[in-house]
Amino acid sequence: MAAPARYHRAAIALHWLIALALVAQLALGFRLEGIPAGLLQFDAFQWHKSLGIIVLLLSVARLALRFALPRPAPFGSGLSLLAAKAVHTLFYVVMIGAPLSGWVLVSTARIKLPTVVMGLVPWPHLPLGQAAHEPAEMVHGLLGWLLPALIALHVGAALWHHAKQHPVLERMLPAGRNANVALAMAGVLLAGGAWLGWAGPVPNLWRSAAPAQPLAAASEAAAPEPDASTAAQPEPAPSASESVDARAALSPDWAVKGGSLGWSTQWSGMPIQGSFKRWTAQIRFDEADLASAKIAVDVDLASSSSGDASRDESIQGPQFFNTAAHPAARFTSTRVGKAGKGYIADGTLALNGVTHPARLRFTLKIDGDRAVASGSATLSRLAFKVGTDEWQATDQIPDAVAVTFTVRAQRKAS
Numbered sequence: 092m093a094a095p096a097r098y099h100r101a102a103i104a105l106h107w108l109i110a111l112a113l114v115a116q117l118a119l120g121f122r123l124e125g126i127p128a129g130l131l132q133f134d135a136f137q138w139h140k141s142l143g144i145i146v147l148l149l150s151v152a153r154l155a156l157r158f159a160l161p162r163p164a165p166f167g168s169g170l171s172l173l174a175a176k177a178v179h180t181l182f183y184v185v186m187i188g189a190p191l192s193g194w195v196l197v198s199t200a201r202i203k204l205p206t207v208v209m210g211l212v213p214w215p216h217l218p219l220g221q222a223a224h225e226p227a228e229m230v231h232g233l234l235g236w237l238l239p240a241l242i243a244l245h246v247g248a249a250l251w252h253h254a255k256q257h258p259v260l261e262r263m264l265p266a267g268r269n270a271n272v273a274l275a276m277a278g279v280l281l282a283g284g285a286w287l288g289w290a291g292p293v294p295n296l297w298r299s300a301a302p303a304q305p306l307a308a309a310s311e312a313a314a315p316e317p318d319a320s321t322a323a324q325p326e327p328a329p330s331a332s333e334s335v336d337a338r339a340a341l342s343p344d345w346a347v348k349g350g351s352l353g354w355s356t357q358w359s360g361m362p363i364q365g366s367f368k369r370w371t372a373q374i375r376f377d378e379a380d381l382a383s384a385k386i387a388v389d390v391d392l393a394s395s396s397s398g399d400a401s402r403d404e405s406i407q408g409p410q411f412f413n414t415a416a417h418p419a420a421r422f423t424s425t426r427v428g429k430a431g432k433g434y435i436a437d438g439t440l441a442l443n444g445v446t447h448p449a450r451l452r453f454t455l456k457i458d459g460d461r462a463v464a465s466g467s468a469t470l471s472r473l474a475f476k477v478g479t480d481e482w483q484a485t486d487q488i489p490d491a492v493a494v495t496f497t498v499r500a501q502r503k504a505s
Contacts (some may be wrong), residue, residue, distance in 0.1 A: 094164040097262040102160060105153040106263055107280070109146060109186065114281045116142045117238055133358070137145050137401050140197065141208045147190035154183060163262045166252075185241060191232040195219060195227035201480055205408070207401040265445050281424045330371075343377040343384075345462060345500040352390065355493045356472075365397035367404075374500060378429070378457070382426035386436050390420045422451070433466075442475040453496075462504040468494045 098106070112380045120137055165172055198216035206214040252259035291383055352367040369391035392412045397403055407414045420450025424438035433454040440449035470492050472478050478488060 095161055096163060097264070098162055099156065099160045099174075100265065102153065102156050103265060103352045105149055105156065109149045109153060109473060111144045111280060111283075112149065113119055113186070113238065113242070113434070115147065117361070119243070120235055127342075134399075134404065136204075137207065140193065140206045140214075142208075143190040143193045144206070144208050144214055146186055147194075150186035150190075151315055152184065154187075166257065166259050174224055175248065176242060178248070181237065182241055182245070185234045185238050187237070189231060192227045192231040192234065195223050196231055199224035199227065205401050206402040207404065210400050210411055213404065237462055256337070317416050327504075341377075342505040343380065344503040344505045345372070345374040345376060346503050348499050348501050350496065350498040352388075352496045353494070354395075355495070356491075359487050361423045363397060363402075365395055365403075367391065367394050369394035369398060374454075374464075374498075379431065381427050381434075384424070384436075386422070386424040386427065386438070388422045390422075392418060392442075410476050410482055413443050413476075422449060424451075440475070445475045445476055447474050461500075462500045462502070464496075464500070470494060 097103075100433075118141065119135065119142070123135055123139060133492070165175070167175060194217060197204070199219050199221055201221075206216075236408075249260050274474045341481075351366060351468050352370050353364065355362065355364045357363060367390050371389050373385070373387045392415045394406055395403060395406055395412070398408070406412055409415070420440065420442040422438055422440045424436045429437050430452065431454060436453065438449055438450040439446050449468060449470065451468045452468050453464050455462060457462045471489050471490050472488075472492050473483060473485075482488060
C-alpha cells in the first residue's frame with residue numbers, strides 16, 4: 092500500500108494539542124520555582140501536574156496511532172534522516188518520560204499532596220517507596236532541560252524545509268490549508284500557549300481577579316433555607332408580666348433549622364476560608380437556668396470545602412483531618428455562662444483522635460420560639476495534630492485557626 096501524502100487527521104489534531112500543552116508546560120516550568128509560596132504556587136503546581144498528565148495521555152494516544160495508521164514516507168536521507176528520527180524518538184521519551192517521572196515524584200514526596208487533573212479528575216499516587224524519589228527527580232530535571240532543545244531543533248527543521256519548499260510541513264496540516272496561513276496560525280497558537288504558562292496559569296488569573304468573599308457571607312449563602320414550618324410568623328416573646336408557670340411550660344430544648352459553620356486560616360500570608368456542609372447540634376438552653384444548659388455539635392470533617400478540590404482532599408488526608416481514621420469531630424459543653432452581653436460555652440473538642448478543652452463565645456437573640464446564635468472560637472491546630480511532618484511549622488500555616496458559626500433554631504414542643 093502506498094504511503095499517504097499527509098498524516099491522518101487524528102494524528103494531526105493530537106500533534107498540535109500536544110505542541111500547545113508542551114509549550115505552556117515549558118513556559119510554566121521556567122517560572123514555577125519563582126512563584127512565591129502560597130495559594131498561587133499551590134495552584135501553579137496543580138496546573139503543572141494537570142498539564143503533565145494531559146501530555147502523557149495524548150502522547151500515548153499519538154504513539155498508538157503512529158503504529159496503527161499509515162503515515163507519509165520518511166523525507167530525506169543519510170544524516171538528515173537519521174537526525175529527524177532521533178529528534179522524534181527523543182520527543183516521545185520526553186513526552187512520556189517527563190510526566191511519568193513527575194508522577195513518581197508526587198507519589199514519593201514526603202508531603203502527599205493530591206493531584207486533581209484540571210480540578211475535576213482525582214489522579215492516584217503510584218505505589219512506590221521513597222527510594223524512587225531522588226532518581227525520578229534527576230530524570231525529571233534532565234528531560235525538562237532536553238525539551239526546549241528538541242523544540243528548537245524541531246521548529247528550526249520545519250521552517251528550513253518550508254523555506255526550501257520541501258513537502259514536509261504540509262503533511263502535518265489539515266488538507267486544503269495554505270501552508271503560510273497555517274504556519275502563522277500555529278505561531279499564534281503556540282505563542283498563546285507560552286503566554287498561558289508564563290503569565291498564568293489560568294486558575295491563578297481567575298483567583299486573583301475574583302474579589303475575596305467574606306467568610307460570614309459565604310457561609311450564610313450556603314446555609315439551608317428554613318422549611319415551611321419555620322417560615323411562619325414567630326410568636327411574641329413572653330412579657331415580664333407573664334406568670335412563672337407560663338415560663339416553666341416553655342421547653343429548654345431547641346431543634347436546629349439552619350445555619351453555617353466556617354473556618355479560616357492563612358497560608359503564607361494569604362487567607363484561606365472554608366466551611367463544613369454537614370453538621371448537627373443538640374441544644375438545651377434556658378436563659379433562666381444556665382446551669383442545665385447543654386450544647387453538643389457533631390461535624391462531618393469530610394464535608395469541609397474551601398473552593399479548591401485538590402486542597403480539600405489534602406486537608407482530609409492523614410497529615411491534616413485524617414478523616415479515614417477519624418471522620419467526625421465533636422464538641423460537648425460542660426458549662427455555659429453569661430459573659431457581658433453574650434455567653435461562653437466551655438467544653439471539650441474531640442478531633443483527630445485528640446480531646447482538648449475548647450471555648451465558644453456567642454451572642455443569642457431569642458424571639459418567642461425562634462432563636463439565632465452567632466459566635467466564634469479560636470483553636471490550636473497543632474494541639475489536635477492537624478498538620479504533621481513539614482506542616483508542623485507555623486511559618487506557612489499559623490497554629491491558630493478561627494471558627495465561626497451561626498445557628499438558627501426553633502424551640503421544641505414541651
